[in-house]
Amino acid sequence: MKLSFTKMNGAGNDFVVLDNRDLSIQLSKEQIAQLCHRQRGIGADGLLAVEPAEQGADYKFRYYNADGGEAEMCGNGARCFGAYTSQLSQPAAQQVSFETIAGTLAADMVSGGNVKIAMSNPFDFQLDTGVKIDGLDAVVRFINTGVPHVVVFVENLAELDVVKFGAAIRYHEKFAPAGTNVNFAQVIGENHIAIRTYERGVEGETLACGTGMCACALFNHILDGASSPVKVDVAGGDTLEIGFEAVNAQQGEFVNVTLTGPADFTYRGEIVI
Numbered sequence: 201m202k203l204s205f206t207k208m209n210g211a212g213n214d215f216v217v218l219d220n221r222d223l224s225i226q227l228s229k230e231q232i233a234q235l236c237h238r239q240r241g242i243g244a245d246g247l248l249a250v251e252p253a254e255q256g257a258d259y260k261f262r263y264y265n266a267d268g269g270e271a272e273m274c275g276n277g278a279r280c281f282g283a284y285t286s287q288l289s290q291p292a293a294q295q296v297s298f299e300t301i302a303g304t305l306a307a308d309m310v311s312g313g314n315v316k317i318a319m320s321n322p323f324d325f326q327l328d329t330g331v332k333i334d335g336l337d338a339v340v341r342f343i344n345t346g347v348p349h350v351v352v353f354v355e356n357l358a359e360l361d362v363v364k365f366g367a368a369i370r371y372h373e374k375f376a377p378a379g380t381n382v383n384f385a386q387v388i389g390e391n392h393i394a395i396r397t398y399e400r401g402v403e404g405e406t407l408a409c410g411t412g413m414c415a416c417a418l419f420n421h422i423l424d425g426a427s428s429p430v431k432v433d434v435a436g437g438d439t440l441e442i443g444f445e446a447v448n449a450q451q452g453e454f455v456n457v458t459l460t461g462p463a464d465f466t467y468r469g470e471i472v473i
């Protein structure tokens with residue numbers, strides 16, 4: 201099968217984008233994993249598929265990790281999905297809505313080529329999961345910001361072995377069977393944090409993780425009183441903004457969570473699979 205695709209990235213979190221509005225593309229988990237393979241395929245952290253909406257939004261957004269498994273949604277991917285689908289209409293749309301497993305989201309094309317995502321409300325808040333990891337002297341926290349995220353605040357982010365400790369938490373029995381993404385964060389200023397993320401389904405550190413940035417920013421508010429918007433420095437070198445409105449922060453209740461950052465087209469191509 202010959203596939204036309206678009207390669208995009210959101211702050212270095214990179215994706216293969218497929219226009220499947222006619223539902224003609226049917227890929228197996230193995231085929232998606234091959235497309236995302238860095239040496240044997242196009243290479244990406246995940247794959248975004250545009251499908252027709254079923255509940256009144258403009259589109260349906262399907263997200264697959266590099267291992268081919270479907271996940272509930274993807275924050276950086278949502279910005280790329282928004283930028284991609286905004287250009288499917290003439291003139292280009294300023295706002296698009298799309299259905300995901302995590303809920304219906306909206307993407308706004310804002311200044312500087314950035315995209316602002318109105319995220320789903322977080323849930324499953326655990327201030328302290330009680331998980332202890334040998335060699336990691338820190339509290340393991342949890343919140344679901346569309347996908348599951350552990351958040352661990354540390355003082356030595358730059359030197360931390362993110363893959364070692366990330367994998368240990370991702371595969372910990374506490375989070376089985378779905379597993380979790382794992383974020384390590386460090387406060388670097390007022391309303392300003394830096395994070396590194398081990399991503400479930402990539403099984404490695406990615407250059408950015410949008411839902412992970414949201415999770416860390418919300419804990420920065422809960423733990424340190426940071427106010428909205430929180431600036432988040434990510435491993436790929438970008439700084440993004442997380443907005444939120446606390447309803448009951450100590451219970452992890454927030455609304456109007458937003459993720460604003462870049463969504464870049466890298467190239468278009470064709471591949472036979």
Ligand SMILES: N[C@H](CCC[C@H](N)C(=O)O)C(=O)O
Nearest residue numbers: 271274275276347409410411
């Ligand atoms: N990179 C994504 C998160 C993907 C989540 C996926 N790794 C999973 O939950 O399995 C983001 O920007 O939010």
